[in-house]
Each structure stands twice: as structure tokens, then as C-alpha cells.
Amino acid sequence: MVKEAGKGRRAEYAEQTRQAILEAARELFVEQGYFATKVDEIARTARVAPATVYAVGGGKSGLLRALLLSGTETDDIDGILTRITTADDPHDLIAYLARSTREKFEGWSSLMRQVAAAAPQEPAVRESQEIAHRALRHGLDLGARRLGELGALAVPVERAADILWLNLCNAAYFIRTDDLGWSLDESEQWLTRTLPQQLLTA
Incomplete structure (x- = not known):
């Protein structure tokens, strides 16, 4: 039961992190445009490491794809x-x-x-x-x-x-x-x- 609870918390945290990254990407794409937005800026806005942005979204193109799919x-x-x-x-x-x-x-x-x-x-x-x-x-x-x-x-x-x-x-x-x-x-x-x-x- 403890292990299952731990897995549940990790999954919840992972989803919260993903949503924070997507929201940061959307905000910056709108404000600055796709090309002017850098992965480091998305990471800073979402308060994660740049490596996390790549791991979660695969970079800018992956994040944009995920955003439009969500729509x-x-x-x-x-x-x-x-x-x-x-x-x-x-x-x-x-x-x-x-x-x-x-x-x-x-x-x-x-x-x-x-x-x-x-x-x-x-x-x-x-x-x-x-x-x-x-x-x-x-x-x-x-x-x-x-x-x-x-x-x-x-x-x-x-x-x-x-x-x-x-x-x-x-x-x-x-x-x-x-x-x-x-x-x-x-x-x-x-x-x-x-x-x-x-x-x-x-």
C-alpha cells in the first residue's frame, strides 16, 4: 500500500510538472513568438531544469504539439x-x-x-x-x-x-x-x- 501511494504521488507530481511546463510554453509562445522563445526560458518560467523540459516535452516543437493536441x-x-x-x-x-x-x-x-x-x-x-x-x-x-x-x-x-x-x-x-x-x-x-x-x- 505504501509503495502504491508513493507511485500515486510521483505520478501526480509528474503531471503537475508537465502542466506547469505546458503553461509556461504557451505563455511564452504567445508573448514572444515561437522562434524567440528558448527552452531555458520555458524552464525558468516553469521552475524546472531545462533537461526536464526536454524530458517531458521533447523541446519546443514537442511542447507546441502537446498544446495543440490538448486543444x-x-x-x-x-x-x-x-x-x-x-x-x-x-x-x-x-x-x-x-x-x-x-x-x-x-x-x-x-x-x-x-x-x-x-x-x-x-x-x-x-x-x-x-x-x-x-x-x-x-x-x-x-x-x-x-x-x-x-x-x-x-x-x-x-x-x-x-x-x-x-x-x-x-x-x-x-x-x-x-x-x-x-x-x-x-x-x-x-x-x-x-x-x-x-x-x-x-
């Missing part, structure tokens, strides 16, 4: 996907897609902005970016498929999925918020109004 595995993901696949009103489903992608963008845009900036120059960052893209695309594909099952689409399911991606991916949000200066409220209202016009029969 695809949050507790609310299953509920979001269930709501998408069981929706019975096309307009409500589109409004929900606009709301849920807005909320995810709101929570992750600071980090994803740095990922987008670094991805063209660093293959490992591009690979991590694809993790986030695949997860979002999967949800939007499910949304398009559900709209098709409801008999609501004016375009093929594959085209509907493309239209959703063009409007709801991070790059589209960056254009609306950064380039055009729209608020997220304005963006959501515009999406809720115009996506049915692009997708639905009525």
Missing part, C-alpha cells in the same frame, strides 16, 4: 460533436457552428496566431498546425454531413464542407478580426446570416 481533447469536444450530429434544425446547426468556432477561436487565437506566423518556416510547426486543422475540419465535415442528412443543402455535401471551412477556419477569423477589424460579435452575426444563404435550399 482537440478538451472535455467539451464530445458534447460539441454530439450536438452537431444530432441537430434537427439546419439554421440552428449553422448558428451553433458559428458560435462554437467563435468560442474556440476566442480561446486559442493568441497561440494560433503565433503558430500561423512560424509554420511557413518550420516543418514541425506546420505538422502541429495540421493537428488543429484536422480536428476543426472533422467537426465541419460532420456539420455538412448532418445538413445533408436533413435534406437542407443547396450544394453537394463536399462543397458545403468546403464553404464551412472557408468561413470558419482560423485563417478566416484572422481576416475578419485582424485585417477587417470586425469584433467577434460582428463576425458571428455575419456568419449566422450569410452561411444559410450560401448553403441552404431555403
Whole structure:
């Protein structure tokens, strides 16, 4: 029993250390950018040795990958996907897609902005970016498929999925918020109004 308790405490400490390292990496990536952030700085912020950062995360690229994976595995993901696949009103489903992608963008845009900036120059960052893209695309594909099952689409399911991606991916949000200066409220209202016009029969 004593040995089991010891193992439990060690596992708890290891997880706390991992979370501290991930939080430090996220904070510094957002503040300084991926390339300007050094492993020594992550270690200092997390109050661990640099060797621990490498052991836990495999360096900066491993930490970024772990951060983006964590965003695809949050507790609310299953509920979001269930709501998408069981929706019975096309307009409500589109409004929900606009709301849920807005909320995810709101929570992750600071980090994803740095990922987008670094991805063209660093293959490992591009690979991590694809993790986030695949997860979002999967949800939007499910949304398009559900709209098709409801008999609501004016375009093929594959085209509907493309239209959703063009409007709801991070790059589209960056254009609306950064380039055009729209608020997220304005963006959501515009999406809720115009996506049915692009997708639905009525």
C-alpha cells in the first residue's frame, strides 16, 4: 500500500510538472513568438531544469504539439460533436457552428496566431498546425454531413464542407478580426446570416 501511494504521488507530481511546463510554453509562445522563445526560458518560467523540459516535452516543437493536441481533447469536444450530429434544425446547426468556432477561436487565437506566423518556416510547426486543422475540419465535415442528412443543402455535401471551412477556419477569423477589424460579435452575426444563404435550399 505504501509503495502504491508513493507511485500515486510521483505520478501526480509528474503531471503537475508537465502542466506547469505546458503553461509556461504557451505563455511564452504567445508573448514572444515561437522562434524567440528558448527552452531555458520555458524552464525558468516553469521552475524546472531545462533537461526536464526536454524530458517531458521533447523541446519546443514537442511542447507546441502537446498544446495543440490538448486543444482537440478538451472535455467539451464530445458534447460539441454530439450536438452537431444530432441537430434537427439546419439554421440552428449553422448558428451553433458559428458560435462554437467563435468560442474556440476566442480561446486559442493568441497561440494560433503565433503558430500561423512560424509554420511557413518550420516543418514541425506546420505538422502541429495540421493537428488543429484536422480536428476543426472533422467537426465541419460532420456539420455538412448532418445538413445533408436533413435534406437542407443547396450544394453537394463536399462543397458545403468546403464553404464551412472557408468561413470558419482560423485563417478566416484572422481576416475578419485582424485585417477587417470586425469584433467577434460582428463576425458571428455575419456568419449566422450569410452561411444559410450560401448553403441552404431555403
